[in-house]
Every structure is written in C-alpha cells, then in structure tokens.
Amino acid sequence: MEIQEHSDLVARVESLGKSYGTASNSVAALRDVTIGIRRGEFTAIMGPSGSGKSTLMHIMAGLDSVTTGRVWLGDTEITSLADDALTTLRRRRVGFVFQSFNLVPTLDIEGNIVLPFELDGRRPSAAEREWIDQLVESLGLGARLRHRPHELSGGQQQRVAIARALATRPDLVFADEPTGNLDSRTSREVLALLATASREYGQSIAMVTHDPIAASYADRILFLADGVVVRDLGKSTAEEISGLMLGMERAA
Ligand SMILES: Nc1ncnc2c1ncn2[C@@H]1O[C@H](COP(=O)(O)OP(=O)(O)OP(=O)(O)O)[C@@H](O)[C@H]1O
Numbered sequence: 001m002e003i004q005e006h007s008d009l010v011a012r013v014e015s016l017g018k019s020y021g022t023a024s025n026s027v028a029a030l031r032d033v034t035i036g037i038r039r040g041e042f043t044a045i046m047g048p049s050g051s052g053k054s055t056l057m058h059i060m061a062g063l064d065s066v067t068t069g070r071v072w073l074g075d076t077e078i079t080s081l082a083d084d085a086l087t088t089l090r091r092r093r094v095g096f097v098f099q100s101f102n103l104v105p106t107l108d109i110e111g112n113i114v115l116p117f118e119l120d121g122r123r124p125s126a127a128e129r130e131w132i133d134q135l136v137e138s139l140g141l142g143a144r145l146r147h148r149p150h151e152l153s154g155g156q157q158q159r160v161a162i163a164r165a166l167a168t169r170p171d172l173v174f175a176d177e178p179t180g181n182l183d184s185r186t187s188r189e190v191l192a193l194l195a196t197a198s199r200e201y202g203q204s205i206a207m208v209t210h211d212p213i214a215a216s217y218a219d220r221i222l223f224l225a226d227g228v229v230v231r232d233l234g235k236s237t238a239e240e241i242s243g244l245m246l247g248m249e250r251a252a
Contacts (some may be wrong), residue, residue: 009036010204016069029055031227042198042205044215047224053208062086095165095173099180101157103149110145135163155186175207191217212241
C-alpha cells in the first residue's frame, strides 16, 4: 500500500523533472529525481553550484512548479493544488529559515515569532503559547522580545527566524544556507539548535548547504550533481563529507 510505504516520509518527489527556459533554450535543473525526506530527521542537501539544490527545495516547499513528476507534502499531493490552497498548506505545514534571516524590520521579535499565526488569521492557542514561550526561553530570546531585528546580532536574528519556523510545529522546516551569513562560532550554535529541534522535538528539517561542517550536524546527507541525486549518506563527519565532495569534483 502506497500510504504505508510512505508514511515515514514528510515530503517526497517522484520522477521529478524541472526545466527552465523555452524548448529551444532549455536548462534541465532536475532530471527524474525520486526521493523522500524522512519524518523527524535532519536532512542536508548538498551539491555543487547549479546542481539543483534550491530548485528541489523550492519545489518540495510548493514555491515552484514542476515540469514533470509529482510532489507530496505529507499525504497531500501538491503537484496540482491551486495557488490559494498551496499558500494555506505552506503556511500551516512548512517553516522556513533563510540565509538572510528575512525578519520583518517593523515588527518586534515577539511580532516576528507569532507572524505565521497572524498570517493564518488566528492567535496562538494556550498550548501553542506555552510552546512559543519554551522556544523563546531555550533560544535565549526572552530579554529581546520588544526589540526590533536590527537591534540584534546576526546569530540572534537567526535564532528568531528559527523560533518563527518552529512556532507552528510545521511538518517540515526548510533551511536555505541558514549559516551563510554567520561567523563560524555562531554557525555552530545555530546548527546545534536545529539538530536539537530534530532530536528532541522530532522536527523534520531539510537544509541546503555548501558547508561540510553544517552538513555534519545532519542525520542524512543527499548529494545532487547535475540535477540528479548521486549519493544518499547517513550521518557523516565533516572530513568524510569534504572527502566525498572532493572525489565528486575530480570525477566530474
Ligand atoms: N529561474 C530560473 N531561470 C532559469 N534557470 C534557472 C532558474 N533557477 C535555476 N536555474 C538553473 O537551474 C539550475 C539549478 O539551479 P539551482 O539554483 O537549483 O542550483 P543550486 O544547486 O541551488 O545552486 P547554488 O548552490 O549556486 O545556489 C542551474 O543551471 C540554474 O542556472
């Protein structure tokens, strides 16, 4: 039965192809990709520039359309959902953490963290409020709730973005180079927070990264090359990941 086979997957794509441009001038960003993101895991997506990482992430998050193939978020096939249904689904079931933090500058930290609820036209329930308070506490943001994003350091801003992404307990958090703008010490803190969210709260996370150290925090590492998944690794050290990347570059 399809549902049982895939019940441990929080997102999956089947025979996914994505091309940009016109027929005569077409770029194949993804070619016949079939892959699932496992529930409760922290998955890193790696690969050289132009290998299709962002395209895969955007399609799985319902931010971009497919050329061929099918996409599911949980049990919902999103491939043919109308825009408004997709927007609602994304708001309720997906969280995002970006390299550039993407906080709303005019809102204070509290306002940024509860924004996903506001956008969904509601306020957090008592249980959700408790969860948010717990997140704020564990991310060390308690003293900052009335501050604006520009008053915080980069690492603090990214912690706010993580709190916002986790606040609705989404099925899946997508993190796009979440440490790209942070120094190495702050990067490690942010990565440790993501790993903790996955380990302790069962949060599923898919993170695009170029950085072997960042990927070493993940439970699983998918490597893309030329629009195809070429390796699917379990937890690995930064050295193992670097070695593999070097080998792939030499083979290319
Ligand atoms: N909107 C677009 N229009 C045309 N081509 C695109 C578009 N977006 C991506 N591409 C092409 O698709 C391919 C895959 O791009 P993608 O951004 O997914 O790669 P990536 O692995 O995320 O790269 P990077 O690590 O540099 O961000 C590339 O050849 C890219 O030029």
